[in-house]
Amino acid sequence: MRAVVRIDTxxxxxxxxxxxYGNFAEHLGRCIYGGIYEPGSPRxxxxxxxxxxxxxxxxxxxxxxxxxxxxxxxxxxxxxGVGPREERPHRHDLAWHAIETNQFGTNEFIAYxxxxxxxxxxxLNLGTGTIDEAAAWLAYCNCDDxxxxxxxxxxxxxxxxHRVAYWGLGNELYGDWQIGHKTAEEYARLAEETAKVLRWTxxxxxxxxxxxxxxxxxxxxxSRVARHVDYISAHFYFGPRPDEDRITSLLAAPFAAAxxxxxxxxxxxxxxxxxxxxHPIGIAVDEWNVWYRQRKPPLEEQYDLTDAVCVAAFLNLLxxxxxHVTIANLAQLVNVIAPIFTRPDGLFRQTIYWPLYAAxxxxxxxxxxxxxxxxxxxxxxxxxGSVPYLSxxxxxxxxxxxxxxxxxxxxxxxxxxxxxxxxxxRMADRIRAHVITGDHPDTINSFExxxxxxxxxxxxxxxxxxxxxEAPPLSASVLEIPLGG
Ligand code: AHR
Numbered sequence: 001m002r003a004v005v006r007i008d009t010x011x012x013x014x015x016x017x018x019x020x021y022g023n024f025a026e027h028l029g030r031c032i033y034g035g036i037y038e039p040g041s042p043r044x045x046x047x048x049x050x051x052x053x054x055x056x057x058x059x060x061x062x063x064x065x066x067x068x069x070x071x072x073x074x075x076x077x078x079x080x081g082v083g084p085r086e087e088r089p090h091r092h093d094l095a096w097h098a099i100e101t102n103q104f105g106t107n108e109f110i111a112y113x114x115x116x117x118x119x120x121x122x123x124l125n126l127g128t129g130t131i132d133e134a135a136a137w138l139a140y141c142n143c144d145d146x147x148x149x150x151x152x153x154x155x156x157x158x159x160x161x162h163r164v165a166y167w168g169l170g171n172e173l174y175g176d177w178q179i180g181h182k183t184a185e186e187y188a189r190l191a192e193e194t195a196k197v198l199r200w201t202x203x204x205x206x207x208x209x210x211x212x213x214x215x216x217x218x219x220x221x222x223s224r225v226a227r228h229v230d231y232i233s234a235h236f237y238f239g240p241r242p243d244e245d246r247i248t249s250l251l252a253a254p255f256a257a258a259x260x261x262x263x264x265x266x267x268x269x270x271x272x273x274x275x276x277x278x279h280p281i282g283i284a285v286d287e288w289n290v291w292y293r294q295r296k297p298p299l300e301e302q303y304d305l306t307d308a309v310c311v312a313a314f315l316n317l318l319x320x321x322x323x324h325v326t327i328a329n330l331a332q333l334v335n336v337i338a339p340i341f342t343r344p345d346g347l348f349r350q351t352i353y354w355p356l357y358a359a360x361x362x363x364x365x366x367x368x369x370x371x372x373x374x375x376x377x378x379x380x381x382x383x384x385g386s387v388p389y390l391s392x393x394x395x396x397x398x399x400x401x402x403x404x405x406x407x408x409x410x411x412x413x414x415x416x417x418x419x420x421x422x423x424x425x426r427m428a429d430r431i432r433a434h435v436i437t438g439d440h441p442d443t444i445n446s447f448e449x450x451x452x453x454x455x456x457x458x459x460x461x462x463x464x465x466x467x468x469x470e471a472p473p474l475s476a477s478v479l480e481i482p483l484g485g
Contacts (some may be wrong), residue, residue: 303350
């Protein structure tokens with residue numbers, strides 16, 4: 001198959017906020033306990049953090065980490081997780097039907113964020129929690145005065161405030177699987193009142209309202225809380241529809257999600273215009289991933305090549321929308337629908353690790369205007385009716401004058417002969433190609449074969465006089481192209 005990519009190197013469309021390379025860790029299965037935190041393991045440091053996991057997380061370039069849930073947070077009381085560990089209560093976790101020991105709590109989470117170099121993002125309990133409890137958590141983390149919760153933090157050994165900037169106003173409260181779920185109106189009222197009190201406690205924070213990927217809910221919530229918040233969330237989990245071809249159905253799902261992101265951008269613009277709101281309201285895609293095989297804990301999904309291509313396509317679509325999507329968190333970090341998979345004696349990187357790694361490392365800060373001309377496949381999942389076989393995203397590192405061209409070939413069998421046309425610049429030599437592909441759509445990584453799918457970097461002297469890249473079937477490639485004059 002053939003495609004043409006046209007890139008205008010002089011036309012910047014948006015600047016990427018690095019918070020889109022975020023992740024999420026929930027108290028669920030082996031994400032926290034036995035994943036990032038395993039006290040007593042020879043692989044853990046003196047605080048109980050698995051050092052091999054932390055290294056793999058750092059390599060992934062995780063910019064912001066959301067915690068502690070997810071569904072878990074709607075029954076979570078933060079006070080259970082601070083203070084001497086031996087005094088912390090065990091509780092029923094009614095979201096995932098487990099027992100929560102509270103050995104990992106707020107201060108452990110903050111220490112972990114420091115270890116991996118990520119910004120902390122706390123999600124509040126608006127299921128069973130109260131406004132008071134939310135404000136107390138904020139005061140515990142951020143206040144530097146003589147009030148009770150600031151003193152309590154000091155008593156727990158943390159003199160300086162944690163200064164947590166990002167706070168989520170609850171998780172998925174629209175769904176009846178959520179503890180304390182609500183109608184849009186009920187949620188909007190509670191979110192509004194909570195937001196006011198949080199801002200009065202610390203005016204510097206950024207607040208994320210809970211969206212539902214549905215126009216009725218998102219419009220109602222935005223209409224009520226837009227004045228008080230900085231973001232609205234959207235969650236996307238990709239899986240094939242049972243009555244459709246597995247590969248094309250799965251690979252169409254990110255495009256359907258992107259269509260909703262465009263709709264949500266319109267809703268935000270509408271509310272800001274109607275209510276004359278000056279401050280920006282971004283979209284926080286604060287949970288997303290491929291997830292369809294295991295619906296019950298431990299959710300230890302094993303990812304294949306097709307899943308990696310699906311993740312790569314969504315990373316292109318997210319960055320294409322960088323003007324609106326300014327936070328994104330893959331769900332989740334370790335073991336639970338995750339790019340990193342552990343057992344007591346080691347870990348391996350799942351297939352989806354590599355597109356995340358490539359996006360965080362091999363991407364410029366500036367999204368360039370570009371377009372892709374190629375065939376597509378029809379899909380009832382998208383309003384557009386069809387999905388292009390090739391997804392392309394051009395970004396520029398303006399300081400080094402390096403162009404990064406991310407090309408994702410969704411075709412399961414055919415390579416894509418891709419002609420690359422630049423306006424306003426020419427390609428220098430010393431091009432590098434970072435490629436993720438494999439022989440079979442179902443190939444997975446495992447402890448026995450940890451590198452079946454991984455990222456391979458090749459140096460190319462040039463792409464020829466008529467620059468062309470042959471994108472292998474089911475592949476994600478990033479071409480790193482220094483620009484000449
Ligand atoms: O990531 C797994 C779960 O998916 C989260 O707990 C919840 O928010 C979502 O439904």
